[in-house]
Amino acid sequence: MNHYGISAIHWNENLGEIDEVLLHKFVEHEGTFVLKHGEPASCSDVVNLIRGGDMVWVMLSAGRQNYKNTDHVRINVKRGRQAYLYSCTRSGTPTTALTDLPRFERPDDLPPRPPGVGSSVHRARPT
16 A cells, blocks of 8 residues: 655636646655655546555645645545545545645646636627
């Protein structure tokens, strides 16, 4: 069983959910476990890790290049059978720890919507 940590998320505005995470693997180095540099991973990749028996944690920054694992990351399934990730305590109570992580942007992201605009598509009004 391997252990992984998520330190940041990518929020997909169109879907209204997390679609990618910054995933770190715990590795042993000189008798101590450390986190490898984080790599972007799709949620389906994380789902496959969990289904394969690996443990995934929410990782909060605890200073320069130091992290503290907090909540577990688990899988839930929507009606359409699409799996998604959520965080929970050791006892299984859902938390907001995963969605509260820092968010990262991708080059193909749309620019942020101005306040009061209900759609990510801006239409010019005729004058």
